[in-house]
Each structure stands twice: as structure tokens, then as C-alpha cells.
Amino acid sequence: MAFKGIFNAPKLTPMEFGLFSAAKPNEDLQSDVDEKWVRGFEADFESRPNYVRVWDQTSATSFTAFTAPAAPYYAEIKPYFIEVEDLATTMGLLGVDRRERVLRQLEAVTQRTVEHEFFDGHIARTQALQNLYLTDTDTMVVLNGGVKVPARFGVAALERGISNYSAAGEQGVIHMTRDVATLLGSQYMLMRVEDDPGHIHIETNNGTTIVLGSGYSGNGPANAVTNKALTSNVATLTTARAHYLTTGDTVLVEEVDATFNGSYTVASTPTATTFTYAKTATNVTAVAATGWASMQATADLKWIYATGTIEVLLGKSEVVNDNMAQAYAVGSNNNNMRFKATRPAVAYFDTSIHLAVKVDLSTSVN
Numbered sequence: 001m002a003f004k005g006i007f008n009a010p011k012l013t014p015m016e017f018g019l020f021s022a023a024k025p026n027e028d029l030q031s032d033v034d035e036k037w038v039r040g041f042e043a044d045f046e047s048r049p050n051y052v053r054v055w056d057q058t059s060a061t062s063f064t065a066f067t068a069p070a071a072p073y074y075a076e077i078k079p080y081f082i083e084v085e086d087l088a089t090t091m092g093l094l095g096v097d098r099r100e101r102v103l104r105q106l107e108a109v110t111q112r113t114v115e116h117e118f119f120d121g122h123i124a125r126t127q128a129l130q131n132l133y134l135t136d137t138d139t140m141v142v143l144n145g146g147v148k149v150p151a152r153f154g155v156a157a158l159e160r161g162i163s164n165y166s167a168a169g170e171q172g173v174i175h176m177t178r179d180v181a182t183l184l185g186s187q188y189m190l191m192r193v194e195d196d197p198g199h200i201h202i203e204t205n206n207g208t209t210i211v212l213g214s215g216y217s218g219n220g221p222a223n224a225v226t227n228k229a230l231t232s233n234v235a236t237l238t239t240a241r242a243h244y245l246t247t248g249d250t251v252l253v254e255e256v257d258a259t260f261n262g263s264y265t266v267a268s269t270p271t272a273t274t275f276t277y278a279k280t281a282t283n284v285t286a287v288a289a290t291g292w293a294s295m296q297a298t299a300d301l302k303w304i305y306a307t308g309t310i311e312v313l314l315g316k317s318e319v320v321n322d323n324m325a326q327a328y329a330v331g332s333n334n335n336n337m338r339f340k341a342t343r344p345a346v347a348y349f350d351t352s353i354h355l356a357v358k359v360d361l362s363t364s365v366n
Contacts, residue, residue, distance in 0.1 A: 009101075012108035017181075017212040019115045019347060021201040022173050023310035035315045038344040040078045047168045047308060047352040076130040079313065079346035080123050082106065082113050083320075086339045098339050099319045106317050106341040114312065115215030118347040119175070125222060125292060126255065132348040134175055134305045135222040135294060137241050139351040141165065142221065146244030146358055148301060151183050154359040158306040159206055161355040166308065172353045174204070175211045176304040177218040177297070183361055208306075218302035220244060220295030221356060225256055229286035234267065235260055235279040236286075237293055242272040244358065249295050251277060256291030259284065263296055300362040308350025315344035 014020070029037055055062040086102040117123055121133030132139070143157045155174065162172035181202065184190050190210060194200045202210040227238035237253065237260065245251055249266045264277035275293075297303065320340040 008096075012104060014108060014111045015178075015212070015214045016200065017202045017210070018111045018215075019118060019211050019213055019310070020111050020312065021199070022209045022211045023312045023347070025312040025314040027314050029313060029315070035344060037313060038079050038315060040076065042074050043077050043311070043348055044074045045308075045350050045352065047166065047170055047350050049167055052167055075132055075348060075351070077346055077348055078127075078129045078131060079315070079344045080117065081342050081344050082110060083340060083342045084109060086341075087336055089335050089337075098337060099321070102319060102339040102341040103317050106343060110314065110343070110345065112213075112215040114314075114345050114347050115213035116217075119213060119216045120219060121222065131346065132351060134216075134307070134356075135219055135303075136354075137221045137223055139354045140221055141355050142242070142244055143355055143357045146242065148358045148360040150363050151180050151304075151359045151361060152187060152189060154304055154357040155184060155189065155204060157357050158304065158355055159204065159208060162208065162306050162353055165353050165355065167352065170308050170350070170353060171208060172306050172308060173209045173211060173310055173349070174304065174306050175213060175216065177216050177302055178212045178214065179299075179361065180218075180302055180304060180359060181210060181212045211310075218297030218304075219252065220297075220303045220358065222292050222294045225253070225289050225291040225293050227286060228256060228260055228284060228289040230259065230279060230281055230284035232283070233278060233280045234276050235264075235281075235284075236270075236274060236276045237289075239273050239275075239293055243269070243275055243293060243295075245269055245275050245293075245295055249301070250298055251275065252294050252296040254292045256289055260289075260291070295358070301358065301360060303356055303358050305357075306353055306355040308353040310347060310349045312347045313345065317341055317343040 029035060051064050053062055053064050084102055084106040086105060119134045121136055124131035124133055143161055158174055181190060190202050190204060192200055193203050223239040223241055223243050225237050226240050229236045245266050247266055247268055250263060251266050252263050253261050259281050267276045267278055269275045320342060
């Protein structure tokens, strides 16, 4: 039987206009010996002076042009690791360099994976880290009281907010899911700009860079749960800050417990920090709780955000397996080989700008 060759797989190309279009990853920190930043570091911000004051030439008259909001001047950042596994039989991949294959896969998924953590902060919340993420309520200002607005009004509110909250007049960056951008693009509110040869990004007519994260969920602010109760198949959760939920919203409850966790339709919002939903389960007396609750994005409702300058750090990609023998999947009895590759990564932003607005994609006046 004649040998059947193999064609190389098509190149994996990450989506355009993602996080890396707004913040070119810094990969100059790589080292063959040690990447010390992986252990954690402090990110300093220079965009928040105590105040900006204007005086006349006699020093007799002055006015304060800006007073900084209460927010950190630096943040403790703890990087995480992205891992890719490639499990396939050796019988069907003759002539393929499996180590290079898994490295290509890791490179391809990096942007989307970083976007996912940058938006929702799953690792930051679970591990109680100070890492910055878009849905973090600690430094966020919610515009329009959390009431939904058409997408074009949402962008206008963020543009105005960027100018209001940045003492340095920083340009800012707006983050949204791709469906929101498609709608805005149909209204000529977004444009493609080539800032360097071969590097194109999306921006508003005001010049604000837009990130269209394929890893962005569009979820609302992630609020810490402080109390839980369940009576007559109605669950009630209390949050540390205003939840910005309304009746009919879809709420995502995480890390509370097996009874309360899940995705539900909000039944009522008795107060700005309490909400209810239907849950068929044994009664639970009101008790202190931990966990998270946030509005889960739907086809019609999304949250979009604005931040200050973004920084992305990426470490060296490395194959975990030292040799081919270590890749053999023992016990599989089908000649499978398991290759893994990993790299450290983190993304964070200047919190002098951290704004959020809820947008409705269904309204005819978008």
C-alpha cells in the first residue's frame, strides 16, 4: 500500500480587532532562565494626580479643574497560565511535528483566552486577586443608573464619561462584543484605521479605540453575594453593591452553592442590593453567603465598558513534554500522544477610567 501523505493544517488566525489590536502584547520580558514578573508585580499608574488647580498670575484667584476619585494608584497583579493540550493518535498524523503543532495552537488561542479573563475575571474572583477586569465593581462607575439604552447612546455616554473621569485627558478604550459593533458599524459610528503598516484597529468617530473581543461575554458587573435565602421556591440573594438587575433580566449566580448556582430569570428586585428568582428546592434560612451574581448577556442585552490604557504581558510559549516518550498516553491502548504547551499571561488597565453601560440591541431606535 502506498504511503498517504498529509497536508499541513490551514493557519490559525486570531480574530481581527481583538484586545491585542488596542494593546500590543509586551513579549520583551521573556527569558530562557526565569520570568520574574510571573510571580506577581505592582502596576503603577500616573494618570491620577491628587488635584489639578489653575491660578492667575497673582495667585489671588484659583479653581480646581479636577479632583481625583477614590481609586488605587497602583494594583497588585498576579499573572496566570494558558495551557493547550493536543491529544491525537500517532497513526493519523505521520510526518507532523507535534511539538510545533501544539505551539501554534497555543499562539492562536492566546488572544481569546486573555480576553475571556480580562472581561469576566474568573481567576481573579475565585482566587481573590487584585487583578483588574472589566466587570469588577471595585473601581467601576455605572452610567445612566444601570438603565438600558440603545447602543449608540451607550457609546455616547462612554465617550462623555471618558472625558469626565480622566484627569490627564486620556483617550481611553471602549470594549464591546462583536454584535454590538456590527450594529454600530451599520450606523457609520465605527471606522477602520491603519496606525502602522499592516496594523489596523477599530475606533469611533471621536478617535476612541474599540476592542471587539471574541472572548468577551457582554455580562454585567460582577457583584459579590453577601446573603442567601430560599422560601417557598423563591430564592433571594443580597449583593454587596447595587446589582443593576431588573425584572426579566437573566442573572448568572456563581460560587454560592449547588442550590443557588445557575442561570435564572430575575423575578423581582425588592431593593438595589436584593433580587429574587424562582428555585424549586428545600427552604434555606437567611444566612451569610459568598459568591457572585451578574446580569448574563442575552441576544438583546449587553454591557459595554470603557477603560484607561491597557497593558498585556505574554511570556514564552513552552512545550511541557521534554520528549516524545513523555507524550505517550499510557493506558489508552490506541497509540495516542498527549502534548501540552503553556505560557504565562496577564492583561490590566489604568483604572482612572473604568465605566460601564447597559445597552439594548432590540430597540428600533438604535
